[in-house]
Amino acid sequence: MAGEIIDGKAFAAQLREKVGVLAADFAAKAGRKAGLAVVLVGDDPASQVYVGSKGKATLAANMASFEHRLPESTSEGELLALVARLNADSTVDGILVQLPLPAHIDEQAVIAAIDPNKDVDGFHVTNAGRLAVGQSGFVPCTPLGCMMLLTDRLGDLSGLNAVVIGRSNIVGKPMAQLLLDANATVTIAHSRTKDLAEVVRRADILVAAVGRAEMVRADWIKPGATVIDVGINRLAPEPGANKGRLVGDVAFGEAREVAGAITPVPGGVGPMTIAVLLRNTLVAAHRNAGIALSEDAI
Numbered sequence: 060m061a062g063e064i065i066d067g068k069a070f071a072a073q074l075r076e077k078v079g080v081l082a083a084d085f086a087a088k089a090g091r092k093a094g095l096a097v098v099l100v101g102d103d104p105a106s107q108v109y110v111g112s113k114g115k116a117t118l119a120a121n122m123a124s125f126e127h128r129l130p131e132s133t134s135e136g137e138l139l140a141l142v143a144r145l146n147a148d149s150t151v152d153g154i155l156v157q158l159p160l161p162a163h164i165d166e167q168a169v170i171a172a173i174d175p176n177k178d179v180d181g182f183h184v185t186n187a188g189r190l191a192v193g194q195s196g197f198v199p200c201t202p203l204g205c206m207m208l209l210t211d212r213l214g215d216l217s218g219l220n221a222v223v224i225g226r227s228n229i230v231g232k233p234m235a236q237l238l239l240d241a242n243a244t245v246t247i248a249h250s251r252t253k254d255l256a257e258v259v260r261r262a263d264i265l266v267a268a269v270g271r272a273e274m275v276r277a278d279w280i281k282p283g284a285t286v287i288d289v290g291i292n293r294l295a296p297e298p299g300a301n302k303g304r305l306v307g308d309v310a311f312g313e314a315r316e317v318a319g320a321i322t323p324v325p326g327g328v329g330p331m332t333i334a335v336l337l338r339n340t341l342v343a344a345h346r347n348a349g350i351a352l353s354e355d356a357i
């Protein structure tokens with residue numbers, strides 16, 4: 060029997076709805092809306108779409124959206140100056156600088172300049188450190204979204220074997236940390252892992268975040284495993300089409316025949332990223348305004 064499809068789009072819609080209700084409540088209590096500033100440098104087409112979606116989702120969730128679209132020629136100094144202004148702006152609770160940045164700008168320097176208490180992306184080293192030692196901070200949106208899908212399906216993850224393919228600061232490492240905090244037994248695999256298929260075959264939970272189209276095949280997957288596919292890869296267009304199909308890091312059709320449950324691409328993890336961004340912004344606003352919020356409930 061084919062595995063269940065984990066509907067990230069529907070889950071994300073519910074989360075956005077919940078955040079919207081709590082954000083309206085925040086505005087009534089604080090006398091202002093929670094505010095998210097999103098900064099885009101350059102004209103990367105995918106980034107433009109994501110930033111547009113973030114702005115619309117922010118407004119729909121009863122929050123204020125501050126969008127800053129800067130030209131490709133923006134210098135690192137100019138971007139750092141904008142980040143400093145947003146840090147000092149009391150109407151801005153969350154700051155997100157869309158990645159990737161143009162090659163002439165040092166991404167790490169920009170992330171380091173964001174006030175950790177407004178770093179709703181959870182990329183600042185202070186927030187990475189807080190996650191590593193179990194303190195409350197901000198957790199990167201994509202791995203937190205994956206965790207929400209996993210706990211919704213599996214409940215308690217204690218003792219389960221989890222394999223994360225990919226070791227990026229944005230997904231792989233925080234994902235592994237969250238799984239470890241949930242008492243899973245965690246392996247981080249990567250491009251130099253020996254006998255990757257064999258390692259993956261031990262996983263009750265597989266998170267694929269490697270950025271290689273359909274790399275994980277059906278015969279890598281343990282029967283009944285829960286598969287979370289973080290990859291978003293665009294294939295070359297079919298003859299006559301102007302855009303290629305989006306696929307994940309897992310060969311979905313064949314993997315579904317073996318897995319117990321699997322996220323599709325699109326419609327799986329991707330939509331969770333923006334929903335969790337709104338959730339983190341709501342949390343930031345409450346913390347900044349000193350208004351209580353039951354953070355574990357959202």
Ligand SMILES: Nc1nc2c(c(=O)[nH]1)N[C@@H](CN(C=O)c1ccc(C(=O)N[C@@H](CCC(=O)O)C(=O)O)cc1)CN2
Pocket residue numbers: 109155156157158159180200201291305324325326327328329330331332333
């Ligand atoms: N500062 C950040 N930059 C980037 C992040 C991030 O979390 N913070 N993540 C990605 C891009 N991203 C959000 O910014 C993002 C990617 C994908 C989706 C999504 O919903 N994807 C859809 C498919 C969309 C399509 O058709 O192209 C899906 O998977 O269903 C949302 C957000 C890199 N940069």
